[in-house]
Amino acid sequence: METDADTFYRHLPKAELHAHLNGSVSFATMKKLIARKPHLNIEHSMTAISSGQRRTLEECFQMFKVIHQLVDSEEDILMVTKDVVREFATDGVKYLELRSTPREEAKSGLSKTRYVETIIEAIRQSKQDEVDIDVRFLVSVDRRNGPRVAMETVKLAEDFMLSSDGLVLGLDLSGDPAVCNGKDMLPALQRARNSGLKLALHLSEVPSQKEESEILLNLPPDRIGHGTFLHPEVGGSDSLVDKVCKQKIPIELCLTSNVKDQTVPSYDKHHFQYWYDRGHPCVLCTDDKGVFCTDLSQEYQLAASIFALGPEAVWDLSHQAVQCSFAPEPLKQQLERRWAELRPQVLQPPPLQ
Ligand SMILES: CNc1ncnc2c1ncn2[C@@H]1O[C@H](COP(=O)(O)O)[C@@H](O)[C@H]1O
Numbered sequence: 001m002e003t004d005a006d007t008f009y010r011h012l013p014k015a016e017l018h019a020h021l022n023g024s025v026s027f028a029t030m031k032k033l034i035a036r037k038p039h040l041n042i043e044h045s046m047t048a049i050s051s052g053q054r055r056t057l058e059e060c061f062q063m064f065k066v067i068h069q070l071v072d073s074e075e076d077i078l079m080v081t082k083d084v085v086r087e088f089a090t091d092g093v094k095y096l097e098l099r100s101t102p103r104e105e106a107k108s109g110l111s112k113t114r115y116v117e118t119i120i121e122a123i124r125q126s127k128q129d130e131v132d133i134d135v136r137f138l139v140s141v142d143r144r145n146g147p148r149v150a151m152e153t154v155k156l157a158e159d160f161m162l163s164s165d166g167l168v169l170g171l172d173l174s175g176d177p178a179v180c181n182g183k184d185m186l187p188a189l190q191r192a193r194n195s196g197l198k199l200a201l202h203l204s205e206v207p208s209q210k211e212e213s214e215i216l217l218n219l220p221p222d223r224i225g226h227g228t229f230l231h232p233e234v235g236g237s238d239s240l241v242d243k244v245c246k247q248k249i250p251i252e253l254c255l256t257s258n259v260k261d262q263t264v265p266s267y268d269k270h271h272f273q274y275w276y277d278r279g280h281p282c283v284l285c286t287d288d289k290g291v292f293c294t295d296l297s298q299e300y301q302l303a304a305s306i307f308a309l310g311p312e313a314v315w316d317l318s319h320q321a322v323q324c325s326f327a328p329e330p331l332k333q334q335l336e337r338r339w340a341e342l343r344p345q346v347l348q349p350p351p352l353q
Pocket residue numbers: 020021022023060064065099100101140142174175176177202205257261287288
């Protein structure tokens with residue numbers, strides 16, 4: 001049963017800035033995918049971490065491999081993208097920056113170019129179907145594939161930035177942080193930056209990335225994913241915090257993801273508190289709503305209850321997310337107007353009976 005609090009969070013207009021396509025596949029879509037490929041013998045428990053369960057980060061990356069087996073054709077990608085976009089819209093997300101790693105699938109004849117084209121097609125179809133959400137796309141670089149593939153991906157992203165009517169806005173660096181030194185990605189990331197792609201980089205998701213984060217922060221990135229181990233209290237450093245604060249680089253914070261993959265010991269120990277208390281721009285995100293069994297309304301609700309945020313503070317957080325987005329100025333202004341229109345409806349208490 002939906003409570004008044006649930007309704008408030010669902011009606012709160014939200015901007016989702018950190019969502020990996022294949023990590024965002026819902027239970028309902030997963031069922032359709034599993035039915036399409038029964039021979040793979042995949043069960044839902046192999047692709048999602050249900051409530052109360054935890055996994056290691058390594059186990060999470062195994063889950064993505066299983067999901068990738070299920071999503072390996074143009075038809076799958078089109079369906080998955082349309083479903084994910086619709087689900088975010090139903091959750092009250094008005095602006096979504098979706099990210100995904102272009103993949104080649106020899107079996108189904110899928111090329112990386114076709115991969116991205118299919119996602120763009122799904123975004124366009126969602127718009128035509130009048131799904132109430134603006135969607136933009138970030139091309140992901142999986143660090144596992146090393147610097148050469150990273151450079152190829154940047155070139156692909158550049159082409160799409162120029163040919164997608166503004167749907168492709170930037171580049172994401174993600175993938176298993178235990179693999180490959182991000183330092184080696186520097187030439188590709190520099191090139192991306194110089195060509196006008198916005199950079200959203202997963203930084204310090206695990207403790208061993210201090211040196212890498214120092215280097216990548218000099219780029220600088222336009223946003224940081226997680227940043228779990230940047231601050232000195234968890235083994236980071238003042239110098240890292242200084243760089244982030246001086247350049248006011250917004251941080252994408254994914255509470256449930258970090259708790260379920262055990263990079264953060266519990267919700268109340270989440271580094272949201274550290275950055276929020278400093279007045280630093282913080283953006284609540286889901287990361288992988290399918291794998292971590294969450295949605296953005298739930299993430300706002302969790303943050304509010306754990307860190308004692310009132311409705312105005314929650315509103316300010318969702319509003320700030322718009323400002324931290326990579327949306328071009330006219331779209332940002334359009335979203336600002338949307339937020340302003342919805343504010344009285346969402347924040348005003350219901351009249352007394
Ligand atoms: C949990 N924390 C995380 N840290 C780093 N990278 C992550 C991630 N969650 C997801 N990804 C990245 O997103 C891919 C799946 O979506 P796409 O196939 O690209 O749509 C994963 O393979 C990984 O590269």
